[in-house]
Amino acid sequence: MPRPRGFEQEAPPPAREWPISGRSARRAQRRPFVDAEWRSLAPPRAVGRSSLSGGKLAAAAVAVAEQRTRRAASRVRIVVTKAPTACWNRGSPLPRFSCGLRVGRTGRRDPDNRSLKDTMFARGLKRKCVGHEEDVEGALAGLKTVSSYSLQRQSLLDMSLVKLQLCHMLVEPNLCRSVLIANTVRQIQEEMTQDGTWRAVAPQAAERAPLDRLVSTEILCRAAWGQEGAHPAPGLGDGHTQGPVSDLCPVTSAQAPRHPQSSAWEMDGPRENRGSFHKSLDQIFETLETKNPSCMEELFSDVDSPYYDLDTVLTGMMGGARSGPCEGLEGLAPATPAPSSSCKSDLGELDHVVEILVET
Amino acid sequence: MGLSFFSKNLPIQEGQPWALTTPADIISTVEFNHTGELLATGDKGGRVVIFQREPESKNAPHSQGEYDVYSTFQSHEPEFDYLKSLEIEEKINKIKWLPQQNAAHSLLSTNDKTIKLWKITERDKRPEGYNLKDEEGKLKDLSTVTSLQVPVLKPMDLMVEVSPRRIFANGHTYHINSISVNSDCETYMSADDLRINLWHLAITDRSFNIVDIKPANMEDLTEVITASEFHPHHCNLFVYSSSKGSLRLCDMRAAALCDKHSKLFEEPEDPSNRSFFSEIISSVSDVKFSHSGRYMLTRDYLTVKVWDLNMEARPIETYQVHDYLRSKLCSLYENDCIFDKFECAWNGSDSVIMTGAYNNFFRMFDRNTKRDVTLEASRESSKPRAVLKPRRVCVGGKRRRDDISVDSLDFTKKILHTAWHPAENIIAIAATNNLYIFQDKVNSDMH
Numbered sequence: 022m023p024r025p026r027g028f029e030q031e032a033p034p035p036a037r038e039w040p041i042s043g044r045s046a047r048r049a050q051r052r053p054f055v056d057a058e059w060r061s062l063a064p065p066r067a068v069g070r071s072s073l074s075g076g077k078l079a080a081a082a083v084a085v086a087e088q089r090t091r092r093a094a095s096r097v098r099i100v101v102t103k104a105p106t107a108c109w110n111r112g113s114p115l116p117r118f119s120c121g122l123r124v125g126r127t128g129r130r131d132p133d134n135r136s137l138k139d140t141m142f143a144r145g146l147k148r149k150c151v152g153h154e155e156d157v158e159g160a161l162a163g164l165k166t167v168s169s170y171s172l173q174r175q176s177l178l179d180m181s182l183v184k185l186q187l188c189h190m191l192v193e194p195n196l197c198r199s200v201l202i203a204n205t206v207r208q209i210q211e212e213m214t215q216d217g218t219w220r221a222v223a224p225q226a227a228e229r230a231p232l233d234r235l236v237s238t239e240i241l242c243r244a245a246w247g248q249e250g251a252h253p254a255p256g257l258g259d260g261h262t263q264g265p266v267s268d269l270c271p272v273t274s275a276q277a278p279r280h281p282q283s284s285a286w287e288m289d290g291p292r293e294n295r296g297s298f299h300k301s302l303d304q305i306f307e308t309l310e311t312k313n314p315s316c317m318e319e320l321f322s323d324v325d326s327p328y329y330d331l332d333t334v335l336t337g338m339m340g341g342a343r344s345g346p347c348e349g350l351e352g353l354a355p356a357t358p359a360p361s362s363s364c365k366s367d368l369g370e371l372d373h374v375v376e377i378l379v380e381t
Numbered sequence: 382m383g384l385s386f387f388s389k390n391l392p393i394q395e396g397q398p399w400a401l402t403t404p405a406d407i408i409s410t411v412e413f414n415h416t417g418e419l420l421a422t423g424d425k426g427g428r429v430v431i432f433q434r435e436p437e438s439k440n441a442p443h444s445q446g447e448y449d450v451y452s453t454f455q456s457h458e459p460e461f462d463y464l465k466s467l468e469i470e471e472k473i474n475k476i477k478w479l480p481q482q483n484a485a486h487s488l489l490s491t492n493d494k495t496i497k498l499w500k501i502t503e504r505d506k507r508p509e510g511y512n513l514k515d516e517e518g519k520l521k522d523l524s525t526v527t528s529l530q531v532p533v534l535k536p537m538d539l540m541v542e543v544s545p546r547r548i549f550a551n552g553h554t555y556h557i558n559s560i561s562v563n564s565d566c567e568t569y570m571s572a573d574d575l576r577i578n579l580w581h582l583a584i585t586d587r588s589f590n591i592v593d594i595k596p597a598n599m600e601d602l603t604e605v606i607t608a609s610e611f612h613p614h615h616c617n618l619f620v621y622s623s624s625k626g627s628l629r630l631c632d633m634r635a636a637a638l639c640d641k642h643s644k645l646f647e648e649p650e651d652p653s654n655r656s657f658f659s660e661i662i663s664s665v666s667d668v669k670f671s672h673s674g675r676y677m678l679t680r681d682y683l684t685v686k687v688w689d690l691n692m693e694a695r696p697i698e699t700y701q702v703h704d705y706l707r708s709k710l711c712s713l714y715e716n717d718c719i720f721d722k723f724e725c726a727w728n729g730s731d732s733v734i735m736t737g738a739y740n741n742f743f744r745m746f747d748r749n750t751k752r753d754v755t756l757e758a759s760r761e762s763s764k765p766r767a768v769l770k771p772r773r774v775c776v777g778g779k780r781r782r783d784d785i786s787v788d789s790l791d792f793t794k795k796i797l798h799t800a801w802h803p804a805e806n807i808i809a810i811a812a813t814n815n816l817y818i819f820q821d822k823v824n825s826d827m828h
Binding site for chain 2: 173174184193195196197198200201203204205208
């Protein structure tokens, strides 16, 4: 089933509530990213009255996840047999870790069949305004699943970019980790290019074969898509490209991200090169922005605030002059007036959200 | 499996509750020497602690020797790189023992930038009866010396002296992740994220670069070296693993710079399991040659794989370590656990492989019987002589009484470093800041 038209022309969401502002980033750095005690936020508001957000999907998702695990296990050449029965006396209760959000001791107990989607999206979910959701309700159920996939992919992209930023601490960052995160970002960018969420078509792109789709594991567990026959989100599982999406050619995005990820890696280069990393990623967005401003807005609205704010933090820390990113951001200003103003003002609101994010 | 492990003694390094763990006490590497008599551990604070196995006592012939602290020394100190304004961590990344060639023991220890060769000697006798000095070392008044005596060696309390014999510095721009001593006992290699250097044990001011994967343009960087090891018998062969899940076997006879691999071991990706995290979980965190030299063991995030050196297309065996985490990759990415580097180990006869997991669990896979077991390294289970009970993680479906559910796993308790005695069924497990030593009660010899 082809993707319904009009998806790309959705009005961009209002200013989001997720990004990490400068003050909050500083707070985050007081407690290392990894050691932060995570607690889940309240689950997101139900998205319309679709059955997708209900418990049915949750149970179905878990069932499919198990099925896939079993199937994957059977493909392993050596089948792992059961361990001998043990009598294990339960000692002190182990600290719980539930999908997404909790490390360390907490009192809450999650039901085992809690929806993966719920816990996954409890943090970093871009919340659309209510009015917009009511409009969408009339559309096919598939539309929502597509947008939730895009949301998840977007949140993954945001998370990755933030990780790349925050890893510039007093000790030299772990190069392997940075490379892996950057590769993930690149994959997302390439897929978004194919989707048209990130439209940038260049003439030479036509020669290249479409890249394989990379789908988040969680999306593979969405039984609803396959079962209801609803329109398939781009690249679900079986790697087929569908509908209008296949017409898009992957592009310069493959080349663009490379040039900018400049001297994040350059350890032996001059220190100010490290700052140009931020600027460079902005340059990617700049080049792609000119092709399709309306889409870029959605992208930039997530990205530019963190750059600006984290950058002021890092400038203070590293003591290096770093005016690049601000210029880059201002370069985006014409297409995204709202984000650029939000990035300079109202840190209080962002701080509040990040406080929930980081310190709870 | 035929192995039942029990704890030889209480955790040797008593740690505090996890919330109060001093970061400096976290064990960062564990290594047995070639006979298994000595066990070296390195921690995040730059210290090395060596344990020695007590010889079996004649009184109780059935109780095997226990490991006691033999020596402790500060190997590396924190440093500051003034050029880049960055700290250099003193954490010991790897320890490798040199084959013993005389009464002294030698080991190489490395942090992110500097490798040091330490010599460990024992002194249990001292000369007494000097002519010119008295017992305290003061010079004697010559007029009181009436006869000459020959100094005699008298026994004294055992003193273990450790001295740094070589310091191999300034060889690496990036963080050293592994070192490996060559079978020729004269050279060793050190690998960082982008380069591998070959050193001679006696020469500290020069090293040869044998692998360099740094791209001309750093923007093109997509792959780093994650681990490397020399072949146990062929002094010209070594393997290095990458963050993309490939292994490269190189022959130093082919060229001075071994950028072109002799063999490339890579398993094609499973398209049905593809996700944004596929590349991250395929990154190889550890590679170990088997004692026979025929096989390699690799550990990526969710599996351990056994490769035959003669077959490059795919591993001959794949074992799932904790496949129940496959659906949680996004969360593990968020809290950085997906970047944890687990190590793996062979037993002496290459029939069993072992690796660590979360919640202080570690897993063993018997290659012959295809059975596996999950054990836990914790205080409750390691009272002396207590037999370890197998554990199980339930992934939904029916759940037994003693199972742990995936959501209850503690991801801050991870077993990254494990080691297996080269000859016997004794294993050393590093759980954060505690060291556990377990032994197979029934079958103390390898079979």
